[in-house]
Amino acid sequence: MSRIMFFGGKGGVGKTTSSAAYAFHCADQGLKTLLVSTDPAHSLGDIFEQKIGATIKELNPCLHVLEIDPEQESQKYINDIKDNMKKVVSPVIIEEIEKQLDAAYVSPGAEEAAIFDRLVDIITQYSEEYDKIVFDTAPTGHTLRLLSLPELLGGWLDSLLAKREKALSLKSMMDLGNKNKHEYLLNDPIIGILNRRKTNLERARSILIDQKLLNFVFVMNPERLVIEETKKAVRVLEKYSIPVNSIVVNKLLPDNLQDDFWKQRKALESSYLQEIEQAFAGKNIVKIPLLNADVRAADLARIAPFFAEVG
Amino acid sequence: MSNSTDGKLAEAVENVKLFLKAAFGLEERATAYVRKQAIDDMDNYMLLCFSDLLGLPNPVSYYTLEMLPYLAEDLVTWERRIANRNSVVNDRWGDFCC
Numbered sequence: 001m002s003r004i005m006f007f008g009g010k011g012g013v014g015k016t017t018s019s020a021a022y023a024f025h026c027a028d029q030g031l032k033t034l035l036v037s038t039d040p041a042h043s044l045g046d047i048f049e050q051k052i053g054a055t056i057k058e059l060n061p062c063l064h065v066l067e068i069d070p071e072q073e074s075q076k077y078i079n080d081i082k083d084n085m086k087k088v089v090s091p092v093i094i095e096e097i098e099k100q101l102d103a104a105y106v107s108p109g110a111e112e113a114a115i116f117d118r119l120v121d122i123i124t125q126y127s128e129e130y131d132k133i134v135f136d137t138a139p140t141g142h143t144l145r146l147l148s149l150p151e152l153l154g155g156w157l158d159s160l161l162a163k164r165e166k167a168l169s170l171k172s173m174m175d176l177g178n179k180n181k182h183e184y185l186l187n188d189p190i191i192g193i194l195n196r197r198k199t200n201l202e203r204a205r206s207i208l209i210d211q212k213l214l215n216f217v218f219v220m221n222p223e224r225l226v227i228e229e230t231k232k233a234v235r236v237l238e239k240y241s242i243p244v245n246s247i248v249v250n251k252l253l254p255d256n257l258q259d260d261f262w263k264q265r266k267a268l269e270s271s272y273l274q275e276i277e278q279a280f281a282g283k284n285i286v287k288i289p290l291l292n293a294d295v296r297a298a299d300l301a302r303i304a305p306f307f308a309e310v311g
Numbered sequence: 312m313s314n315s316t317d318g319k320l321a322e323a324v325e326n327v328k329l330f331l332k333a334a335f336g337l338e339e340r341a342t343a344y345v346r347k348q349a350i351d352d353m354d355n356y357m358l359l360c361f362s363d364l365l366g367l368p369n370p371v372s373y374y375t376l377e378m379l380p381y382l383a384e385d386l387v388t389w390e391r392r393i394a395n396r397n398s399v400v401n402d403r404w405g406d407f408c409c
Binding site for chain 2: 077084085087088089093094097100101104107108109110113156157160163164166167171174189193194197
């Protein structure tokens with residue numbers, strides 16, 4: 001049984017509903033569960049019909065929820081940097097740099113990086129305390145970028161480290177006649193920062209590719225575009241060796257349809273289902289019917305049993 | 312006998328010293344090369360960290376921010392220097408003359 005579950009998929013397929021139902025199911029089994037939304041456009045609060053914030057909220061003794069607020073996270077990060085800077089550099093320089101810092105937290109990638117940092121924090125901080133951590137992620141593209149971040153950043157950080165070390169050893173040659181090069185490198189705060197980042201990234205990476213620890217569930221509908229996107233996404237994740245073991249097919253039409261229009265849709269759906277079963281052979285396929293009303297907190301108990309097979 | 316070997320040994324040591332001095336550049340010119348190289352490398356490093364300030368997209372710009380406190384002093388002059396470059400050829404020419 002994996003301790004950390006990610007729910008991903010195209011927009012509007014029912015990720016939030018599925019992850020909430022799954023978390024509900026786990027909590028029902030007596031597992032202490034934390035449900036986390038990483039989607040900047042949060043909708044967990046809408047399902048549970050109450051306000052959920054950036055701090056952990058207890059819905060019942062076994063089910064806790066949390067919505068990551070990327071803006072708040074990056075604001076905190078940048079404020080920390082500003083505080084740190086006040087200790088190190090002169091006020092004149094701070095004034096020049098400050099506007100760059102303020103611009104930085106709206107720059108592309110900042111939001112993802114902030115979410116990613118918090119995600120790794122949550123996993124390392126709470127994986128002892130909770131039996132299950134369930135992540136409700138943003139639509140596919142966003143999630144894939146988020147999860148491939150360690151891979152992407154790793155190489156970049158390595159080259160930054162190498163460059164910095166080379167520049168410093170040249171500098172030490174001038175300043176100290178090459179005597180204390182080692183000490184020079186050890187005392188450099190920047191090398192320290194880069195190394196800390198690298199260790200964090202490697203830890204995150206080792207969690208992400210651990211089959212026993214983490215698992216990915218794709219939510220999809222029996223529709224042409226959704227199937228294609230899911231196929232692509234699963235391929236990308238497997239390229240980064242992130243395990244995908246379950247597929248949730250959501251919003252299946254009921255069997256006894258009378259109308260010709262709906263009969264046609266049903267036939268189409270069956271052919272798509274066949275395609276899904278072929279394309280994702282070997283994975284756990286969970287089928288969830290279309291409900292006659294929008295899902296609210298009270299309905300979760302109805303959907304939860306479908307997730308019994310998901311590990 | 313022993314005197315003349317001592318003399319030869321002293322001469323040899325002196326020659327080795329001279330050789331090392333010339334080869335490993337304790338002369339001004341050699342240090343100038345190292346300094347130039349060190350400054351260039353620091354500049355390149357800054358470029359890798361803060362290229363987005365010059366309009367080049369940088370996937371790690373969010374993470375390099377935390378180095379800012381330690382690089383801030385250099386950053387201001389670096390930005391001015393890089394932005395004011397007349398041409399790459401001019402800049403490079405400096406390596407080969409004087």
